[in-house]
Amino acid sequence: MELKRPALVVYLMASSDAPDLAAAAVRGGATAIELGIPYSDPLADGPTIQRAAQRALDAGMTTAGAIAILAEINRRVDVPLVPMTYGAIVESFGLERFCAEAAAAGAEGLIVADVPPEESGALRAAASANGIDLIHLVAPTSREDRLQAAADASRGFVYLVAAMGTTGARESLDVRLDALIGRVRTAAGGTPVLAGFGISRPEQVAAILAAGADGVIVGSAAIDAADRGGAEALEVFVRNLASGLPA
Amino acid sequence: MSVTGTHRPDALGRFGQFGGRFVPETVMAALDELEAAMSDAFADPAFHAQRDALGRDFVGRPTPIYHAERLSEVVGGAQIWLKREDLNHTGAHKINNAVGQALIALRLGKRRIVAETGAGQHGVATATVCARFGLDAVVYMGAEDIRRQRPNVVRMGMLGAEVVPVTAGAGTLKDAMNEAIRDWIATVETTHYMIGSAAGPHPYPYLVRELQSLIGTEARAQMLGACRRLPDAVVACVGGGSNAIGLFHAFRDDPCRIVGVEAAGDGADLHAQSLAKGRVSILHGSRSYVLANEDGQVVETHSISAGLDYPGVGPEHAHLLATGRAEYLGESDADALAGFHRLCRLEGIIPALESSHALARAERVAREVGPGGIVLVGLSGRGDKDVDAIAAREGI
Numbered sequence: 001m002e003l004k005r006p007a008l009v010v011y012l013m014a015s016s017d018a019p020d021l022a023a024a025a026v027r028g029g030a031t032a033i034e035l036g037i038p039y040s041d042p043l044a045d046g047p048t049i050q051r052a053a054q055r056a057l058d059a060g061m062t063t064a065g066a067i068a069i070l071a072e073i074n075r076r077v078d079v080p081l082v083p084m085t086y087g088a089i090v091e092s093f094g095l096e097r098f099c100a101e102a103a104a105a106g107a108e109g110l111i112v113a114d115v116p117p118e119e120s121g122a123l124r125a126a127a128s129a130n131g132i133d134l135i136h137l138v139a140p141t142s143r144e145d146r147l148q149a150a151a152d153a154s155r156g157f158v159y160l161v162a163a164m165g166t167t168g169a170r171e172s173l174d175v176r177l178d179a180l181i182g183r184v185r186t187a188a189g190g191t192p193v194l195a196g197f198g199i200s201r202p203e204q205v206a207a208i209l210a211a212g213a214d215g216v217i218v219g220s221a222a223i224d225a226a227d228r229g230g231a232e233a234l235e236v237f238v239r240n241l242a243s244g245l246p247a
Numbered sequence: 248m249s250v251t252g253t254h255r256p257d258a259l260g261r262f263g264q265f266g267g268r269f270v271p272e273t274v275m276a277a278l279d280e281l282e283a284a285m286s287d288a289f290a291d292p293a294f295h296a297q298r299d300a301l302g303r304d305f306v307g308r309p310t311p312i313y314h315a316e317r318l319s320e321v322v323g324g325a326q327i328w329l330k331r332e333d334l335n336h337t338g339a340h341k342i343n344n345a346v347g348q349a350l351i352a353l354r355l356g357k358r359r360i361v362a363e364t365g366a367g368q369h370g371v372a373t374a375t376v377c378a379r380f381g382l383d384a385v386v387y388m389g390a391e392d393i394r395r396q397r398p399n400v401v402r403m404g405m406l407g408a409e410v411v412p413v414t415a416g417a418g419t420l421k422d423a424m425n426e427a428i429r430d431w432i433a434t435v436e437t438t439h440y441m442i443g444s445a446a447g448p449h450p451y452p453y454l455v456r457e458l459q460s461l462i463g464t465e466a467r468a469q470m471l472g473a474c475r476r477l478p479d480a481v482v483a484c485v486g487g488g489s490n491a492i493g494l495f496h497a498f499r500d501d502p503c504r505i506v507g508v509e510a511a512g513d514g515a516d517l518h519a520q521s522l523a524k525g526r527v528s529i530l531h532g533s534r535s536y537v538l539a540n541e542d543g544q545v546v547e548t549h550s551i552s553a554g555l556d557y558p559g560v561g562p563e564h565a566h567l568l569a570t571g572r573a574e575y576l577g578e579s580d581a582d583a584l585a586g587f588h589r590l591c592r593l594e595g596i597i598p599a600l601e602s603s604h605a606l607a608r609a610e611r612v613a614r615e616v617g618p619g620g621i622v623l624v625g626l627s628g629r630g631d632k633d634v635d636a637i638a639a640r641e642g643i
């Protein structure tokens with residue numbers, strides 16, 4: 001996956017309005033789109049994304065339907081697309097089938113929030129056979145061995161969890177964030193490091209980039225903006241965040 | 248109480264193809280720490296001495312086995328014997344696990360405990376050990392379960408626990424477990440997650456089995472003492488599977504039938520038979536059988552019993568099913584209620600609705616085994632918590 005740096009990744013939930021929202025996010029300055037494939041019991045997600053997932057499921061969204069939305073987004077925008085979901089979803093679809101169909105729909109990366117490196121062998125093989133970069137997560141609590149294992153197993157980028165807890169916009173990120181970014185940078189070598197979870201404001205974006213990250217991922221705050229005012233509000237929100245990026 | 252060393256999970260925490268660790272990275276380090284603390288504790292005679300003393304003086308162990316003579320006579324088959332976990336302090340087997348995990352939390356230096364509860368028995372056990380050791384307890388409970396297990400909500404409050412209602416989904420055990428785990432993800436550095444069943448990510452299924460296996464270890468010795476022989480079958484209800492694995496573990500290498508009983512709900516589409524009717528998937532941190540649709544979305548379950556109303560099941564039961572060592576059968580709401588009333592009237596024992604599922608199946612197994620045989624049933628808890636809901640349902 002060729003990520004523009006600094007990267008500004010916007011997370012959206014797979015739903016019928018996601019293609020319009022993705023186009024708006026890219027107009028606002030998003031350099032990649034992460035597309036959530038809804039799961040009934042998303043343990044890593046806070047209220048905003050839980051609600052978005054439940055809404056999508058209530059509207060009849062399926063995994064196949066989400067992959068079709070991904071293909072539609074791929075026709076509309078020209079940035080890397082990264083589906084994000086949970087182990088139950090990719091295993092139920094079939095690892096090989098999931099990776100093949102997602103790749104055909106334009107996926108370049110994949111994040112599976114509850115499949116850590118020690119459990120991801122088969123998924124890594126299926127992803128790599130289909131040209132998809134499997135991205136692992138590191139957290140403020142990861143010790144050096146886990147951090148290195150996640151960095152080694154990651155392709156495309158390493159996802160650095162910037163706040164303890166589930167997804168959701170926060171006033172303040174983890175106090176160890178600067179040090180963590182440094183540790184992950186070292187472990188990741190040439191692989192980009194992107195921080196996500198809790199990010200909602202341009203000052204946070206600027207601080208994270210200043211600490212040495214290659215980009216940020218914004219989820220709940222983007223969904224909140226779209227919920228408030230649709231594609232237009234999302235575009236404004238993303239443009240404002242992008243003002244935190246160095247020119 | 249010694250901890251048995253057999254039938255351990257592999258290095259990835261798997262029983263056969265089931266188990267493992269499927270959780271966000273944020274809590275992976277805590278699972279490593281828990282595993283290390285557990286191994287230290289199990290190797291430490293002081294831990295066992297402390298646990299044995301609490302078991303004896305605080306919980307009231309060993310619990311007796313009891314020959315349900317009048318029930319056996321009415322059923323007309325094998326002798327039915329009960330392992331009386333209902334006589335434990337707080338009224339169910341859940342306290343065995345809570346005591347052990349509290350001791351481990353103290354060894355980890357964690358003074359805040361989060362837990363989920365369905366029937367409220369694990370919540371009460373958690374609140375109890377937290378009161379006993381001066382720990383903070385936060386118990387997540389589905390709104391529907393708060394309604395149907397009211398007495399236990401009151402008990403938790405009196406014991407000083409904070410009960411957090413969960414309205415997501417159907418407001419039952421699965422939803423409470425989601426919220427307990429989400430709390431833990433945010434607070435993991437200071438908080439121990441005191442899971443209530445033999446489920447969740449490794450090492451929980453193994454840890455809880457080891458803490459509950461004294462049920463079967465005691466019962467096996469007691470049967471040999473009382474009957475000079477082993478039972479022909481052991482029967483227990485299965486929600487997440489902790490009382491069942493606790494009973495089964497001591498008998499798994501013996502020549503006896505092992506029968507787990509899941510909730511068949513309305514006897515048709517609404518049930519909680521993860522093992523009998525589920526598919527292999529991931530839920531709450533481990534791979535096991537899950538009631539889910541073909542996309543992996545977890546589907547709605549139903550049981551009259553809050554403790555069995557759960558779409559997943561501990562991974563070791565999945566393994567016992569896949570290897571054919573145990574069979575898992577269903578009992579409906581109606582049949583469990585009938586079993587409940589028969590035990591009340593014939594033996595003077597009011598069982599929990601969860602345990603009533605095991606009793607209903609034990610009657611059938613006793614007829615299959617026939618006169619001269621012996622069936623041992625795990626009476627996992629007492630029914631005080633259920634009397635209001637049953638009275639309302641039956642217009643008593």
Ligand SMILES: Cc1ncc(COP(=O)(O)O)c(C=O)c1O
Nearest residue numbers: 368486487488489490554627628
């Ligand atoms: C009395 C009783 N039995 C059984 C259960 C089911 O749990 P498990 O399958 O873990 O034993 C519960 C759970 O709440 C319970 O309260």
